[in-house]
Amino acid sequence: MVRLPPLEAMRVFEVAARHGSYSRAAEELHITHGAVSQRIRQIEERVGIKLFERMGHRMVPTPDGRRLYDRVARSLAELTGAFTSLRSSRMDAEVTVSLLPVMAARWLLPRLPRFNEHYPHIHVNVKSDRQLANFKSDKVDVALRLGTGTWKGLHAIRLMDEEIFPVCSPRYNGGQFTRDPSAFVNERLLIDPNVPWSTWFKSFGVQIDRKIVGNSFADANLLIEAAIDGQGIALARRSVTRADLLNGKLVRLSDHNCRLPLSHFLVHPSLLESNAPAMAFRDWMLAEVGQRPLRVP
Structure with a gap:
């Protein structure tokens, strides 16, 4: 039987392959560049295959790395969906989203029926405002922001330019x-x-x-x-x-x-794992912009 790499290492691999960058993976996961490199090397040694190669200043997936990424991304999405469904299926849940009025009306609103179809038990509370929301005082779970991706104390994932x-x-x-x-x-x-x-x-x-x-x-x-x-x-x-x-x-x-x-970023507090509805919304948003396949049990 093949010994699987640790789940945490596979998560690091998925993020690094999605971004095509060790540095951006480190930023998203709030770990060091060296920690990303170590996790990737751990997988490469386990499977005996080179998964990344250097191109200029970037580390990009090899053909084998891209094939593995497709399978790993789907598997992680399925795991996330399974745990999200398990944690919130017994009661209705809510996720509060903050974004600019124009993005709420013309980007999010037409897409919301797809989220409702996948997660009928999660209700979306849309807060549209031109001012940046305070995640604590405004009780916001995730936000869609236009900027450079740097907001102190918050985790930002680039969605689209x-x-x-x-x-x-x-x-x-x-x-x-x-x-x-x-x-x-x-x-x-x-x-x-x-x-x-x-x-x-x-x-x-x-x-x-x-x-x-x-x-x-x-x-x-x-x-x-x-x-x-x-x-x-x-x-x-x-x-x-x-x-x-x-x-x-x-x-x-x-x-x-x-x-x-400036680019559009999905922004949330660093610790999101304890918020199942917010995790579901995050994964759905990434799927909407083509960054991650969506798998919902």
């Missing part, structure tokens, strides 16, 4: 709208103070020699609604406009993406 591009309603200006970026400055531009038009123009190489003016919306959700209503051209965030582009409420005016320096 963010890009912006110009969009408008197909009804804007009677359907007569330009796709020439250099001409956008002469259009009715809708402004998000947090994502200035100058950022996108600069990334496209368009030189603007005058101040960009227009209706300004501090709430990104209102910005999108104004664009859908035909009030002007807006810089759209990929994460929250996908559905509106697919259903034709918005049209994209340029194929050029401008990558923002």
Whole structure:
């Protein structure tokens, strides 16, 4: 019989392979880079196969490592789902989630039925606010935040990067709208103070020699609604406009993406293992963005 590596070592392997980085695995697990390397080496010695190789400054999975990752990730997800179901199946449970209003309305809300289908006994309490939640005083279990991934005392998992591009309603200006970026400055531009038009123009190489003016919306959700209503051209965030582009409420005016320096992170207190509903929500979120397969018994 094959002696299996310790479960903790397999958990370290799963995180390192998912990120393609020992350093990011160490950050997620709150252990040292050396501890990650030691756990991986422990598995490699046990199975006699090299699982990672160095590429530049990164340690990436070998073909054998990638194959093992697929099986290990599924197995760990099944174990998590089994224990989550066991701990919370006898009574209704609740998880409180904090996120920006625009992400709540346009990213989370359309996906919630899938979570409810997998976890019908877990009720989601959505707290949407532009201010960062205090996990203790606000009684928040997990949060979705846009930033660099550094929040003191909290554990952050990168979910997705963010890009912006110009969009408008197909009804804007009677359907007569330009796709020439250099001409956008002469259009009715809708402004998000947090994502200035100058950022996108600069990334496209368009030189603007005058101040960009227009209706300004501090709430990104209102910005999108104004664009859908035909009030002007807006810089759209990929994460929250996908559905509106697919259903034709918005049209994209340029194929050029401008990558923002911030990403979306799933954030929670370091110790989450004692909170079964929060663990279930975390694993579901990772599955939604394709980082981990979801297995629910």
